[in-house]
Amino acid sequence: MDHPEGVSTLPDVSQAEMPAAVSRQERKQRTRQALLDAALELLADRGFGSLSLREVTKHAGIVPTAFYRHFTSMDELGVALVEETTRTLRGMIRSARTEPVSHHGMIDASVRTLYEHVRAHEDHFRFVTRERYAGTGPVARAIGVELRLFSSDLAIDLARFDHLREWPTEDLHALADLIVTAMLATVVDLLDVRHGDREADERTLELARKRLRMILVGVPHWRPSA
Amino acid sequence: MDHPEGVSTLPDVSQAEMPAAVSRQERKQRTRQALLDAALELLADRGFGSLSLREVTKHAGIVPTAFYRHFTSMDELGVALVEETTRTLRGMIRSARTEPVSHHGMIDASVRTLYEHVRAHEDHFRFVTRERYAGTGPVARAIGVELRLFSSDLAIDLARFDHLREWPTEDLHALADLIVTAMLATVVDLLDVRHGDREADERTLELARKRLRMILVGVPHWRPSA
C-alpha cells in the first residue's frame, strides 16, 4: 500500500484537469503551481516556519529532490507565495476602485469588496495575516514590503478626497495605515468564522463598518500638521 | 569533548546567581524558569511552531527527557509563556492606571508607559505579537483570550469618561479594540527599531501618538447606536 498508483511518473496535477497543453515549460510551471498550492493548503493550520520541504513535495505528488528544479530553498517558495498573494490583493484594490464612490456608501462597498475577496481566496489572506509578524525570514520581510506599498497606494487614493486634499503626506500615511490595519483585523475575524455561518459573517462585517466609521468620523475634525 | 564539564548534575541556572535556597521545589521551579527563559530567548528570531523540545532543553542546560518533569508538551510550555507574558501586561495597565488622567496628557502618558514596558520586556512583547496570529495552536488561542480580556478591561476604563458614559458596550468594545490594535502595531514598530536608535524611537512614538489622536478625535462626534 506504499505504491498504490504503480509507476506513474507524472505529478498528481496532470490527473485533475486540462488534458492537453503538454509543452515542456507548461508542464514545469504546472508542477511549480502544484508545489505552491500544496504549501498553501498545508499552511491552513500551521506556520510557514514549521513546514518541511518533504511535506510539500509529498503533497504535490513529486519526489523531494525534484523540489530544487523549481526553488532553491523553502524561503524562495515562500516569497513566491507572497507574490502570488500580491496578485490577489491587487485584484481586490482594482475591484474597489471601480466601485461607486458616493462618500457614504463607500465604506459599505469597501467592506463588501473585502469580504468577497477574502472568501474567494481564504488561503492567501490566511497566509499574509499569519506570516506578517512571524519571524525574521524573507517571507515576513516580503510581506512587510508589499503591505507598505499597499498602504501607500491607499494613501494616494485618499488624497483625492476633499477633506484630505491638503493633508501632509505623513498624516495621510498614518490614516491609510489605520485603515489597512483595521481591514486586516477584519480579515482575521472573517477567517475565524466557521464556514456557512452567515449570521457571524454579517456580524463581523457590521463590526468592520463600525471600525471604519469610527476612524473616519474624526477626519473632518483633524487639524493637520502638529 | 562531549562531556566538557565533568559530571555536573545541575542545570546551568544554578551557576548564575542566588547561591542558596536549595529546597527541592525551589530547585524545580528554577529549572522550569530556565526552560521558559531559554524558549523565550530562542523565540527572538523564530516562530514558536519551529522550536524543538531538544533545542529548549539544550539551551536550558538539561537533558531532553527531563523536560517532561515540567511540561507534558511544548504546547503546555507555550501556554505557560503566555501566562508569564500576561503578568507583564497586567503590570503595564497597573502602571497606566496610576498616571495623571488629564484628558490631554493621557495619550502621551499611555504611549510613554507602553514604551517603557516594551523596552523592559521586549521578549514578551515580541512573543505575543508574533504568535497572536500564528496558527491554530493552544498558544495562539491563549493569546486570543488574554487579549480579549485586556481589551474588555480597557473598555471598562473608557466608560468612565464623560463623552463615553452613555455609549453602548458594543461601541465601547469596538473603540477599545481599535486602541489595542493601534498599540500592538506600535509595539511591532518599536521591536523593529534597532537598539539605541533614539531618533527612530522618538519617531515611532510620535506616530503612535498621531494614531491615537486620529482615533480619539472622532469620539466626540460619534453618534452611538446605529
Place this chain on the structure above:
DNA sequence: AGTTTGAGTGCACATCTGTACACTCGCTAG
C-alpha cells in the same frame, strides 16, 4: 536511622529532515 521520592541522567530507537548522487526517458533543437 532507614526509606521513599522525584529531578535529573544516559542510552536507545524509530521517524523525519535536507540534500548529494546517479539514473531515466520524453520533449525539443540541430
Place this chain on the structure above:
DNA sequence: CTAGCGAGTGTACAGATGTGCACTCAAACT
C-alpha cells in the same frame, strides 16, 4: 533522425527530532 537537455525518479546518508526505559543520588518523610 538523432543528440541532449532537463523534469522527474530512487537510493543513500548524516543529523535532528520526540519519547520510552532503566538508572542515580540527594532532599524529604517516617
